[in-house]
Amino acid sequence: MLEVAERARSAAADALARTPEQLEALRAAGVVDSGGSGLLLLLDALLHVLDGRPLPACEAGPGALPDVGGVAAETADEGTASCRYEVMYLLDAPDEAVPAFREVWSGLGDSIVVVGGDGTWNCHIHTDDIGAAIEAALDAGRPSRIRVTDLFEEIEEERWVREAAGAAGTVEEPHAHCAVVAVCTGDGIRRIFASLGVHRFVTGGQSMNPSTADLLAAIEDANADEVVLLPNNKNVVAVAEAAAAAASKPARVVVTHGIQEGIAALLDYDPEGSADDNVVAMAASAAHVVGGEVTRAVRDSTSPAGPIAEGDYLGISRDGIRVVAPSVAEAATGLLELLIDVDHHEVVTIIAGEAAHAADTRRITEWIEERHPQLVAEVHPGGQPLYPYLLSVE
Known part of the structure; x- marks a missing residue:
């Protein structure tokens, strides 16, 4: 298996450049396309899993997203994901192995999606550790149709396309x-x-x-x-x-x-x-999704959940205002307590808005771990205004 991976990696490099050194030079110059780079990333990840070889170093600095035509590039500490790679695959695994798989993935990145059932799962993650993301699948079952995309290269490529379109018509x-x-x-x-x-x-x-x-x-x-x-x-x-x-x-x-x-x-x-x-x-x-949201009151009012003072945080579901609380974390956890059905729900998804703070997000995830340890909490940076948190359970 190791020999096959080495030969495949060498052949892929040769197809894109005459030598690995030329390939790296072309990569640095932005000439190698994202599809070819994705194939090489996948083979590099396979060699990393099989033989422990280090993955290629990122050309960009940690958390440094290229400027994408006016879209703000922020670090993870500022509320936006900075993971470099997108890993996707189908996973054949018994249903009982998936909670542990999700838990491993929750420590590897963000934008996590694991959906399916009856032994077949569609898996998606943004991560900086391709090898670990694939190795988690090998521990749980058998992955197939693996796809790895360098998000930084893809964003940069999209910028080049936009610039080319502006100079020479539309693409x-x-x-x-x-x-x-x-x-x-x-x-x-x-x-x-x-x-x-x-x-x-x-x-x-x-x-x-x-x-x-x-x-x-x-x-x-x-x-x-x-x-x-x-x-x-x-x-x-x-x-x-x-x-x-x-x-x-x-x-x-x-x-x-x-x-x-x-x-x-x-x-x-x-x-x-x-x-x-x-x-x-x-x-x-x-x-299948039960959703809710947390926002802040802009004036005094009343609700089925009690009186509302300006500045209070509100937990809102499809049924209206369900929670009134003095802090955003209390509003979020109070709403989750009402939304979660312990007999049917497995995953809580938290989409953090532009007003969300890391400390509040940590309080919410810690509350889930303490009160509902059977559930997996997934956090995604959303950047939406007005709503510090969008919540869903499924």
């Missing part, structure tokens, strides 16, 4: 039979959605609803025969349905009331399927 994106248009805000949320296949983004959410014209323009601009829309807010559903009805191509709406449901829906998105088939599958996936 046509790959065609899809069915594209996804999603309403959202926050750089982190857009990155998560993009990694799950979203083609067009429309800025919007609570108190900043997009117009029908905005959504219609995104539908028409998508390079696809058909389109699925994710409104991701109950106030945007009617606008999305109006845009879908006015579109010149088949467009359907998956009724998602929050970002959490949108992420779940995308796990069953098929770019080669029809909009009608995608709506059925994606809506079923979204229905």
